[in-house]
Amino acid sequence: MKLFRLFFILLSFPLFAQQGGMWIPSLLEGMNASEMKNLGMKMTAKDIYDVNNASLKDAVPHFNGGCTSEVISNQGLLLTNHHCGYSQIQSHSSLENDYLENGFWAMSLKDELPNPGVTASFMVRIEDVTEQVLEGINEAMSEADKQKKIEENIALVVQTSPKEAWQENRVRTFYEGNQYMLFVVETFKDVRLVGAPPSSIGKFGSDTDNWIWPRHTGDFSLFRIYADKNNRPAEYSADNVPYTPKHFLPISLDGVAENDFTLVFGYPGTTDEYLPSVAIEQVINTVNPARIAIRDAALAIQDKYMRADPQIKIQYASKFARIANYWKKWKGETLGLTKSNAVGIKKQQERALTEQINKKGKQQQYGQLLPKFEEYYTEIEPYALAREYFLETVVRNVELLRLAFQTYQLKQVYENRGAQSFMDRKNNLIESAESHYKDYNKQVDKEVFEALIALYAENVPLQFLPASFQNINATQLANTVYSNSAFVDHNSLKILLEGDAETVIEKLNNDPGFKVAQEMADTYFDKVAPKYEALELNISGLQRDYMKALLELSPKEARIFPNANRTLRVTYGKVAGYSPADAIYYEPVTHLEGVMQKYIPGDYEFDVPQKLIDLYKAKDYGPYGENGKMPVNFIGTNHTTGGNSGSPAIDAHGNLIGLNFDRVWEGTMSDYYYDPALSRNIMVDIRYVLFIMDKYAGATNLIDELKLVHPKKDKKSSKKKK
Template sequence: MKLLRLLFIFLSVPLFAQQGGMWIPSLLEGMNETEMKNLGMKMSAQDIYDINKSSLKDAIVHFNGGCTSEMISNKGLLLTNHHCGYSQIQKHSTLENDYLENGFWAKSLKEELPNPGVTATFIIKIEDVTDKILAGVNPEMEEAERQKIVEANIASTVQNSPKEKYQENRVRTFYEGNQYMLFVVETFKDIRLVGAPPSSIGKFGSDTDNWVWPRHTGDFSLFRIYADKDNRPAEYSEDNVPYTPKHFLPISLDGVAENDFTLVFGFPGSTDEYLPSIAIDQVINTINPARIAIRDEALAIVDKYMRADPQIKIQYASKFASIANYWKKWRGETTGLKKSDAVGIKKEQERQLTQEIKKKGKTSEYGDLLPQFETYYTQIEPYKLAREYFTETVLRNVELLRTAFQAYQLKNSFEQRGEQSFDDRRDNFLNSARVKYKDYNTQVDKEVFEALIALYAKKVPAQFLPDSFKNLNVQTLTENVYSNSAFVDYDKLKNLMEGDAETVIKNLEKDPGFQITKELADAYFNKVAPDYEALDLKIKGLERDYMKAMMELSPKDARIFPNANSTLRVTYGQVKGYSPADAIYYEPVTHLEGVMEKYVPGDYEFDVPQKLIDLYNKKDYGQYAEDGKIAVNFIGTNHTTGGNSGSPAIDAHGNLIGLNFDRVWEGTMSDYYYDPSLSRNIMVDIRYVLFIMDKYAGATNLIDELKLVHPKKEKSKKKKK
């Protein structure tokens, strides 16, 4: 039985009742705490979240706004994924000191490398402020009017809620606008690179193994948080000192076994578990195919150049990984949604919900929700398709267009806010561009541009295209842009941006790269965005009422969890294998033997460092082995998504046992539909992390910082006594 069937009171007793969910850590007492203890947890809900004393939540860090990380020492040592730190590792890499290729290990604090712009955010407090945010709202309001009142109340709550000067208040919505929570946070800005394995370990299997089980990837990197002399957030300074956290995670050396309790604590980015069937059908048949087709073209071109040129490989390593990650995820997601018959299951849920609405006399309140969904999703589909093509082409995959779009925004800034706004944004734009052009190759981008513009002209509904696309010669356009535009070179761009605002804009209007970007942007903002946004606003209002109906018509103990929204969440489960197809069963733990089985000398995805081979041959594993083997990765039933990368996997006692970094291919549809038989998250075994740090890298200075424990062995000793 599928998880979302649990939502409705009229369904039979569910199977897998203790699976799935991304829960708010301040609200775990009661049902969640009982479930976790039934799964084997030995802690209390207060051990996980407490505002009066240190708890697990004080060790969990939002890394640079996109990943999760955790404190693992009392000297500010921070652990996250290799792919979360990849951009920083890449920025410090050169052909002479290629940290992506060779790894990096600071043997002292002085050797640690600063990373301007990188942040680490702690959650200090979570408070329900729903009544404050919804004050003045009533059901008869138009959606736009309601939104204005909510936004004003959010601004007032953020401004007037107590906090320290060095803290920040944030309000986030839950349950599609039925609940609001206030987060008090502290953000640190002096974050230094401490250690990273070579990509042949940290990215072993690369794109071939991404989203696939069995995995054998040492996906970790180490940073350190620095603070001022008062242990508070501060900009980078040589006078800053390592941060002393309120809590850091002890590390278990006992390993994992099937059915062991696992808690994953982190900042999941975005899920849509409660979409209606028509929306899921649209994802499967319209949106994902468009996204995949665009990235198919871009990735094939970039990959060709990366394989042929080591310099381009360094320049595009991080960008390629970022583009490829969700390309593969969308493919698996579509496959999983079809295999699980998510659309059919949701249609049955909707049929039963309709019956329950009638039974409870709620037809006037909720009876037209599903018909309206059908109407608005049908209307929005062509606009949504055009939006995806614009976003993927202009804002993500063609670098010239992305940079020129920022110049387009500069022009708009001048027209709307004047010269001062233009000057301020121009400086930021040029500073950002200077960094980006370090990793820019004109020929690569030119081929991507030509391929994606051709696809854009063919696939975007004709009514949304720029007028110039009616008789478009893509090859001629491409040659003109990349031969004559200043956006192919930083120095040329800098010269183009000199002068007062009117002069700059006049020069921009003559640039062919800016011209095509302006045509695409004007067409999108005039022909697509207004109707898309109006329809989307109506759909969001329906989703809020739909969520309210499910919550209202479900029993008090129904397991309805809020969608992910990059706020701190707990997901719990167990170490478990799974069966992806008939007669196939995957064990839950992989070992170093599997790395050697996949080893292909010289291959950029499956090469293995000689030192790791030597350690394997000698079985020189130190204290990190179990039964003469080194565990590398393991899987569990924790409900994770993007943003959970780097999240700690925590055992029943609150110790670190692993590092979340991926999901299995068959279960990537869990952002829309969690299937407990297929959905598994993938984690690095913490003992593999320690083995690489200690035996491979010789970073004993870092090992000495850690608190290593043996909870299973201690429990066994107590039993014998």
């Protein structure tokens, strides 16, 4: 009985408690709606998601497949994070016209800058298609056969489900394969840059402050969606017009206070909230330390050159930010998992689940789940370590190896699909490589190569090392490769790829950079990938059954939300500070005063534009300040992750109050375990966004587009009239 009570406490939640969660917007009626109202929400579930009428979902598009954004005017004006638009801002920048350094503001529609390939995708409707996807599946089938049948069924659902010609059907899995949902999506392909503050505002604090609270960053940028004359998606054209949205978000000027309701709407990337304890131990002890060590080395080298050379700083700004982002996240994640005792809590949950399995007589169905997890994770560990080193070295952090690996894949295309496929892919590679070399520095990459190859040889299990790596001299290899390989220069690469398939492959086989990439890739695909993928398939099957057990055996009150999977989700909470350590309490709101306290003249992370200093000294905040201070950022208990960058923070009435952009360092473990005491998301106060647009940039043309409201003041006025 004692264990049952423990299970109930761990897998359920007290009525009206707020304990995280990323919820499907079409399924909010019931428990979620009641909880949100208890937290102070004044909207209904239909105000958030409605197929037949305009609702919040119609103002929240997926930005370029990775971030979230929100429509904030009836002319398709789009707000997202500065770091989400960073690549586009960088692509329009040069030493002569440096928008990263100085910011960019379009004072009219004709000044807005096109961004080929950038998209904004709206979710039109959601339907449960679990029955159709799982049709024909039975327990006698192997995991591979189950997956093959599921993929066939998904393809049929995608093909036959109704949609408009300009829309797309997508099917995504939930609860580890226990539920499937159809998403009907429409994607706009003409998205233009409208405004961005200088990096000294939009990236203030840079990598030092990343994932840290207190924070003082104006992390926002502005784009606009354009459509054809029928208001439908279209490729870029000078004839396109600003998109007229079904709904756009009014903006509240009333600000936030502790315990205010907050709703964050967006496209969180991936989470793994229901991994067993043995998997979390592997993340803490094996996977994260490997990732961190590799990126430690790469970042130190890039940072050294960026600080010394303005041209390299521009070239590597976006790459450095990308690498540093998850490097720091993984460090905080490990810290948070340890501090919150996530492994211990999950072990308690597993003991309680085992008790329930035995009590309900489900031993045959579920009794071997946890022992099998232990067996498979023990077996997969060396393969997982080798995999991380290969991905981090070859695919992500050494630019020469990444490009050489693309030609390795090109060679595989020829061997598997023939000459025509080879030529098509070769031409695409040559074209895409042009933008790569625009932001490439041979000396920087050479030092990264040398450092990471040395780490690879030292730390990858011996049985998974290429033969030549077992007595390698990384310095000598780097000198040879970067002095003789065609991959260090765009023109030499084009010459290398000239000719038919057999000619190109012969030249590739003689290139020292290609040889290194090929040996590493051949070893990985021969010795690591097959076993890793087979074990992962078995683990995925176990995870599906484990999830099924949790859903089946948990109390009705249990709070079990689906893992994030890049689909539209609602997460709700309240503005709240937190205590990261004994005798320390962090307030939930920061101000411009804190920017000035961190200000270091000339420092690339903490410099401040003179105009912002002047506005601060004059306290010239316009209607956006509060009690003589200018709010900048605030934190809440919303459960967010990567992909929620740019998500709107919405108040109880459906108005925009902020812009999500980060999490606190101590709470980054929320991808695996949400701790309500430590997990906080970080948001830009919308008033700071407006202040920068108006008082700093003078972009009153954009301010005039917005619908500015005072819900708190209007509420007080209404009470007085009564």
